Amino acid sequence: xxxxxxxxxxxxxxxxxxxxxxxxxxxxxxxxxxxxxxxxxxxxxxxxxxxxxxxxxxxxxxxxxxxxxxxxxxxxxxxxxxxxxxxxxxxxxxxxxxxxxxxxxxxxxxxxxxxxxxxxxxxxxxxxxxxxxxxxxxxxxxxxxxxxxxxxxxxxxxxxxxxxxxxxxxxxxxxxxxxxxxxxxxxxxxxxxxxxxxxxxxxxxxxxxxxxxxxxxxxxxxxxxxxxxxxxxxxxxxxxxxxxxxxxxxxxxxxxxxxxxxxxxxxxxxxxxxxxxxxxxxxxxxxxxxxxxxxxxxxxxxxxxxxxxxxxxxxxxxxxxxxxxxxxxxxxxxxxxxxxxxxxxxxxxxxxxxxxxxxxxxxxxxxxxx
Amino acid sequence: xxxxxxxxxxxxxxxxxxxxxxxxxxxxxxxxxxxxxxxxxxxxxxxxxxxxxxxxxxxxxxxxxxxxxxxxxxxxxxxxxxxxxxxxxxxxxxxxxxxxxxxxxxxxxxxxxxxxxxxxxxxxxx
Numbered sequence: 001x002x003x004x005x006x007x008x009x010x011x012x013x014x015x016x017x018x019x020x021x022x023x024x025x026x027x028x029x030x031x032x033x034x035x036x037x038x039x040x041x042x043x044x045x046x047x048x049x050x051x052x053x054x055x056x057x058x059x060x061x062x063x064x065x066x067x068x069x070x071x072x073x074x075x076x077x078x079x080x081x082x083x084x085x086x087x088x089x090x091x092x093x094x095x096x097x098x099x100x101x102x103x104x105x106x107x108x109x110x111x112x113x114x115x116x117x118x119x120x121x122x123x124x125x126x127x128x129x130x131x132x133x134x135x136x137x138x139x140x141x142x143x144x145x146x147x148x149x150x151x152x153x154x155x156x157x158x159x160x161x162x163x164x165x166x167x168x169x170x171x172x173x174x175x176x177x178x179x180x181x182x183x184x185x186x187x188x189x190x191x192x193x194x195x196x197x198x199x200x201x202x203x204x205x206x207x208x209x210x211x212x213x214x215x216x217x218x219x220x221x222x223x224x225x226x227x228x229x230x231x232x233x234x235x236x237x238x239x240x241x242x243x244x245x246x247x248x249x250x251x252x253x254x255x256x257x258x259x260x261x262x263x264x265x266x267x268x269x270x271x272x273x274x275x276x277x278x279x280x281x282x283x284x285x286x287x288x289x290x291x292x293x294x295x296x297x298x299x300x301x302x303x304x305x306x307x308x309x310x311x312x313x314x315x316x317x318x319x320x321x322x323x324x325x326x327x328x329x330x331x332x333x334x335x336x337x338x339x340x341x342x343x344x345x346x347x348x349x350x351x352x353x354x355x356x357x358x359x360x361x362x363x364x365x366x367x368x369x370x
Numbered sequence: 371x372x373x374x375x376x377x378x379x380x381x382x383x384x385x386x387x388x389x390x391x392x393x394x395x396x397x398x399x400x401x402x403x404x405x406x407x408x409x410x411x412x413x414x415x416x417x418x419x420x421x422x423x424x425x426x427x428x429x430x431x432x433x434x435x436x437x438x439x440x441x442x443x444x445x446x447x448x449x450x451x452x453x454x455x456x457x458x459x460x461x462x463x464x465x466x467x468x469x470x471x472x473x474x475x476x477x478x479x480x481x482x483x484x485x486x487x488x489x490x491x492x493x494x495x496x
Binding site (some may be wrong): 029030031035038115232236300301302322325327332354 | 371400408410433462
């Protein structure tokens with residue numbers, strides 16, 4: 001299957017990016033160096049092309065009912081222009097994907113009717129089609145009146161992240177974007193292009209994400225004069241922040257997890273009608289057997305996805321799901337699952353690197369000060 | 371981007387270089403460090419260990435990749451660049467200089483003749 005390409009593929013090539021296959025998309029992994037890009041975001045500002053993220057819109061009379069039953073969070077809590085982090089789970093409460101749900105503003109969506117609520121949510125790379133199928137399948141099964149559209153290839157998506165993101169976005173945008181509060185979003189004109197601008201991100205820094213009409217993505221990208229960053233730095237930044245990566249830190253097939261195990265129980269509202277609610281209520285009552293934790297290696301080495309975690313007796317107790325050498329701390333750090341009896345910060349464990357156990361210590365996340 | 375390929379070295383297909391100067395000094399090429407990106411970890415043998423031609427002698431890890439390192443000659447390790455343990459970024463900054471990895475006392479220095487010349491290596495990486 002050919003890779004899907006972001007609207008900025010040519011511009012990235014001209015800028016000397018190297019590319020990687022990510023969720024079926026050919027995306028820039030590195031422009032200059034991961035450390036340079038990472039440091040720009042921690043200390044000033046950087047811009048990412050995240051057009052591999054999906055965009056699904058849901059509108060119509062029963063839009064709220066459909067959303068409420070397919071994500072774990074309570075979408076009725078969203079006012080116009082609010083957003084929330086949520087899980088998409090199956091009927092057993094297993095996380096299929098994580099997402100951000102935005103309630104769109106009525107002005108921008110002339111097709112919205114009735115209670116006027118319409119939504120945009122952002123599946124991870126390569127999950128847009130399954131999300132679309134899930135939403136339309138359940139809509140039809142439940143006989144709901146909602147229009148579901150997969151707009152993934154109608155929109156590009158950019159992320160401007162870092163302590164200087166606010167001033168950069170303020171200077172590039174016609175409207176007021178800088179006064180958006182965390183998880184707030186609205187339509188803002190940037191360089192003549194109307195964009196859905198949200199104060200969200202995936203780096204552990206302040207920042208904005210912009211959903212941009214596909215053909216205008218290059219113009220909006222060019223309106224931000226700052227360090228271009230690839231998926232390599234996006235990964236090191238999110239690991240330092242302790243954020244989950246779909247398909248890597250959980251995977252419905254290879255590493256099925258409930259939101260409670262994955263450390264995102266706060267996204268589950270049990271007083272809603274979500275498809276996994278009954279299973280999640282039981283999981284919450286029983287408490288998880290395993291927990292998603294951060295750890296630091298206390299000797300040299302690089303923890304990587306799939307490496308074994310062992311206890312002081314050398315018994316296998318868990319698995320690393322993400323790891324790197326933190327560019328901010330210059331120390332090896334990682335994320336993974338261990339039984340709850342090992343999840344207290346300060347617990348000594350080991351990570352097996354090429355058959356050799358390396359000392360590690362369970363640590364609170366985020367790894368960096370925020 | 372321009373890649374540095376010094377004329378006076380021998381090269382392996384796996385992107386190690388070798389410099390003959392009594393003992394054989396070994397490192398990885400500018401092309402290799404550029405492909406790897408930020409190097410964060412280097413695992414090397416101990417002084418006194420034996421390495422064999424085309425055999426693995428260590429591991430190099432960047433943020434995005436893990437690669438084995440291969441020896442250009444058979445012999446005994448006489449020196450290891452221990453600075454790389456605390457400053458692996460030297461491999462990025464100066465791959466043919468301060469980023470060197472090993473010195474090997476070659477059992478058969480003629481093995482160096484099997485390596486690629488700078489011209490040949492440059493063709494491989496173009």
